[in-house]
Structures are given as C-alpha cells and as structure tokens.
Amino acid sequence: MAATKKDVLNFVQIFDQKMEEHRQELTDMDQAIGDGDHGINMNRGMKAVGEKLPTFQDKTIDAILKGVGMTLVSTVGGASGPLYGTAFMRAGMAMKGEEELSAEDIGKMFDAAIEGIVSRGKATTGEKTMLDAIVPAKDAYNESIASGKTITEALTVAEKAAWKGVDYTKTIKATKGRASYLGDRSIGFQDPGATSITYMIQSAKEAGEKAGK
Ligand code: ADP
Ligand code: MG
Numbered sequence: 490m491a492a493t494k495k496d497v498l499n500f501v502q503i504f505d506q507k508m509e510e511h512r513q514e515l516t517d518m519d520q521a522i523g524d525g526d527h528g529i530n531m532n533r534g535m536k537a538v539g540e541k542l543p544t545f546q547d548k549t550i551d552a553i554l555k556g557v558g559m560t561l562v563s564t565v566g567g568a569s570g571p572l573y574g575t576a577f578m579r580a581g582m583a584m585k586g587e588e589e590l591s592a593e594d595i596g597k598m599f600d601a602a603i604e605g606i607v608s609r610g611k612a613t614t615g616e617k618t619m620l621d622a623i624v625p626a627k628d629a630y631n632e633s634i635a636s637g638k639t640i641t642e643a644l645t646v647a648e649k650a651a652w653k654g655v656d657y658t659k660t661i662k663a664t665k666g667r668a669s670y671l672g673d674r675s676i677g678f679q680d681p682g683a684t685s686i687t688y689m690i691q692s693a694k695e696a697g698e699k700a701g702k
Contacts (some may be wrong), residue, residue: 490639622652
C-alpha cells in the first residue's frame with residue numbers, strides 16, 4: 490500500500506517529537522566530539538517545522554517536503570541545517586507530481602536525500618557522518634522492497650542497518666565536520682548526526698506502522 494500525504498505529515502510530526510525527546514542525548518554526543526549543539530539545532534529546526542505543519546496540510550507531498558527542507562535551512566545554524574534541509578528539498582523534488590508514494594518512490598527519496606547530503610557536504614561513507622547511517626539504510630530498504638517486503642517491513646530493516654551504521658561510527662575517526670578537528674581522538678565516540686538521521690528513519694517506520702502499510 491502506498492504512503493499518502495497524511496502519512497508524510499505524520500512522519501514529519503513524529504520526527505519533530507523525537508528531536509524534542511532526544512535533544513539532550515544528541516547534544517551530549519556532540520559535546521564529546523563537536524560543539525554540543527546538535528540536539529539543540531535539530532530540536533529548534535523541527536520545532537519550527539512542527540509549528541508550520543498546519544499550513545502544510547493543503548500542500549502537495551513534494552511541496553511539504555520542500556517546505557520542511559527550507560524551514561530547516563533557515564532555522565538551523567551549523568552543518569546539520571543545510572545538510573538535512575538539502576536532503577528534504579531534494580527528496581521533495583524527486584516526488585514532484587506524486588499524489589501517493591509507492592515503496593519504490595520511497596527508495597527514490599532515500600537516493601535523492603543522500604545525493605543532496607553528498608552534494609552539500611562533500612563527504613562519503615566512512616568519514617563518521619550521517620551518511621554512515623543513511624547509506625546502509627537505503628541499501629537495506631531497496632533490497633527489502635526488491636524481495637517483496639512491505640514499506641514498514643523494509644523501513645524496519647533499514648532502521649536496523651542505520652543503527653549498525655551508528656555503531657560503526659564509534660570505531661572510526663571523523664574526517665569531515667567539526668569532529669574532524671579531533672583527528673584520532675574522535676575514535677570511540679558515536680556520531681550525533683548519524684544518530685539523529687537514524688531517528689528520522691525510525692520516525693518513517695513508525696508512521697508506516699501507524700498507517701498499517
Ligand atoms: P555543527 O557541526 O556545525 O555544530 P551539528 O552539530 O548540528 O553542526 O551537526 C553535526 C553533524 O553533522 C555531525 O555529527 C555529522 O553527522 C554531520 N556532518 C558534519 N559535516 C558533514 C558533512 N560534510 N557531510 C555529512 N554530514 C556531516
Ligand atoms: Mg555541533
């Protein structure tokens with residue numbers, strides 16, 4: 490069953506709640522290897538998005554995603570605002586004209602979001618960033634869909650792959666972003682951006698569960 494606009498709005502709202510819930514955890518993580526603002530940044534951005542959600546109800550899916558991205562870019566200072574913002578805007582552009590999202594469409598959104606993050610941040614996997622969670626999640630999602638799983642089943646597998654990626658970030662040193670200033674001293678710490686993007690995937694999974702898709 491395809492995802493509707495209501496499911497997309499639900500996903501955004503769940504992600505807003507999660508960024509509120511995990512604000513301190515993400516901030517503590519960023520305190521260890523960055524400047525201690527990731528939770529604050531993501532909470533501020535998604536709260537601004539949440540406040541705009543009522544005005545998004547009448548928009549198309551692509552316009553909603555673009556609106557989320559633009560709000561994140563304009564309200565979040567720091568690296569994560571433009572990175573998440575570009576991801577949402579690119580995902581929206583990839584869904585132009587779609588009234589519902591098929592399982593394959595969601596795979597295309599993953600691809601577009603990753604392309605946005607890469608074009609903005611010039612990182613690749615293995616550099617201790619959000620890419621280390623979302624790239625394996627995208628691969629796991631697409632494999633699951635290809636083998637006939639439902640959207641929610643595939644997102645469940647994707648979330649597991651993302652958490653594995655989060656664990657992997659603990660074992661490597663950062664070569665992009667603020668944490669790269671620490672060099673080898675960044676090893677042993679979990680990347681905050683990889684963690685928040687895993688909560689984003691978890692939010693999508695929960696929206697899917699809620700809709701029974
Ligand atoms: P800042 O580093 O400006 O304080 P945040 O603390 O909000 O911004 O976000 C930090 C997170 O952004 C990191 O944990 C990492 O996952 C992600 N990040 C930083 N630089 C890049 C990049 N070039 N590409 C992808 N992700 C990045
Ligand atoms: Mg920071």
